[in-house]
Amino acid sequence: MxxxxxxxxxxxxxxxxxxxxxxxxxxxxxxxxxxxxxxxxxxxxxxxxxxxxxxxxxxxxxxxxxxxxxxxxxxHVCDLVEVRLTTDCRYGCKVLACRKCGVEQVSHRAVYGCPAGRAA
Incomplete structure (x- = not known):
């Protein structure tokens, strides 16, 4: 986790x-x-x-x-694709979903200015 x-x-x-x-x-x-x-x-x-x-x-x-x-x-290795922008981050970070299992995760990126992405 x-x-x-x-x-x-x-x-x-x-x-x-x-x-x-x-x-x-x-x-x-x-x-x-x-x-x-x-x-x-x-x-x-x-x-x-x-x-x-x-x-x-x-x-x-x-x-x-x-x-x-x-x-x-x-x-199994997830095959992630962008599905939408996240609503919980004001920096325009993306939600990625696995094509195989459907599990979603948020991708916080420092290039967008996201502090969570810089910390990672």
């Missing part, structure tokens, strides 16, 4: 896109955490059942699949 913006503005579009792209892995990790917590509670009640072990194995497999999918998506 980027940290070159004013923290009071909240996450950038690129930050939100990165979270959206990793959401299947985040959800799978949360399911695994739930299964692990259930195993801890089961230990207090005489030990985990066959279903508890099955739930844990399935959650671990989901994390592995989700991690592989997220990694495969990251491996």
């Amino acid at each position: 980027t940290t070159d913006h004013d923290a009071t503005m909240g996450p950038t579009a690129a930050d939100l896109a990165a979270i959206e792209q990793e959401w299947p892995l985040i959800a799978a990790d949360l399911d695994l955490l739930d299964a692990e917590i259930a195993m801890l509670y089961a230990a207090d009640d005489g030990g985990p059942t066959v279903l508890d072990w099955r739930r844990l194995r399935r959650a671990e497999a989901r994390v592995t699949r989700a991690a592989a999918e997220v990694t495969a998506r990251r491996a």
Whole structure:
């Protein structure tokens, strides 16, 4: 995630896109955490059942699949094209979008006089 913006503005579009792209892995990790917590509670009640072990194995497999999918998506190289001017920068910086995945990002450029572009 980027940290070159004013923290009071909240996450950038690129930050939100990165979270959206990793959401299947985040959800799978949360399911695994739930299964692990259930195993801890089961230990207090005489030990985990066959279903508890099955739930844990399935959650671990989901994390592995989700991690592989997220990694495969990251491996693709974006083919960026200009789609419009950004509305959040008064220097005429551009919004670029990937032709393959549709992810958008703002390109702040120092040549336009943009302070964010000079800082990069």
